[in-house]
Amino acid sequence: MIQVNNLKKAYSGVIVVNIPELTINRGESIGLVGNNGAGKTTLFRMILDLIRPDTGTVTLNGEPVAGGEKWKDYTGAYLDEGFLIDYLTPEEYFYFIGGLHQQSRAHVDDFLSQYADFFNGEILNRGKYIRDLSKGNQAKVGIVSCLLQQPELFMLDEPFANIDPTTQFRLKNLIKEQTAKGVTTIVSSHDLNHITDVCDRILLMEKGKIIKDMATNSSTLDELESYFAIGEVEASVNIDPEENH
Template identity: 85%
Template structure:
């Protein structure tokens, strides 16, 4: 579904994304992990055509995302509160998003009824603008607005931050449901437990490069925890079970 080739982005002389090749197939559940500055959010923004790479390209279902339009119809993404319209109430925002996808207010209301537990009485009918919500509740609005679009590609950047443990548990179930329904999900997180719990494939980024590409199994969490515990850097690709010929 997503094809990345010869992708590079440079800021101030520093290479922040450097991915020669990456393919994500339809229906995969991808977890993206790495320390701050690893390039995760920059990669997300390139995939969503929010910023342009210096070289290389990203395709979604065979279409170049740069300048393309069709991929937007099946992509739901929430990276941060900047994706929201903060002077609207949550209800107004949901109706706005629904209208973009030709959904009636009645349809939107029926849809929102499925997320009563996820909202936990903190979102709807509170008389608040989105800007007055906590960051965690803003994230709830952003995440559910993505689901309202019934996305084939579902992307979340650090969705477990700023939300309470109960909501984290419910969010994991929502992500699993999307995968079970055939959506391709790409989720970044600093929480290794959550990301290995909901994703079937883990991509580890460091200094803009994908240095590990792991199928999630019983030892994946231990392997990632060991990596971050020792502060491993600049490790040769062969030691990380990555084929150098495939990535250069």
């Protein structure tokens, strides 16, 4: 499904992504974890051809994403509110996305009806533009617009941020449903509980590199928590004592 080879990206001489090789197979559910600045979002953006790597390639189903078009037909991704058209209402945006995939308004309306619980009465028929919605509700619009495309590849960057616990629970079920259908899912999150619950394989990034690639099992959450706890201790030990005066 996804093949990464010799992928590097640097800003101002600092390498932010350095991945010699990565393969993600069709139907896998991938969790991407790491501290801020680990390179997760940059990797997402290179997979989606939003930024170009300095070296290396990303291919989807054997097609290079750089300059390619076919992969866009089966890829649904929501990274942030910049993916939305904020001067439209949610309904207008859904109709626009549906139209890109030759779906009638009636089809879109029927599709959206299955997400009434997920929307929780806060999205449709509210008379609001997307820009006037909370970040959490904007995320709901972005996530469902991805599903409207019936993707083979489903990518979400920090989807559990800014949404309430009930919506987090519902979102986890949505992600699991996509995996059960054979959709390849890639989700990044700082919430280790959520990511280990919905993903079968975890990629841990640090300073642009994938330093752990593990299948999720009963000990994965403890292993990740231990890793990040040690990181916090090391950071506290390395604080310059002069900074406290």
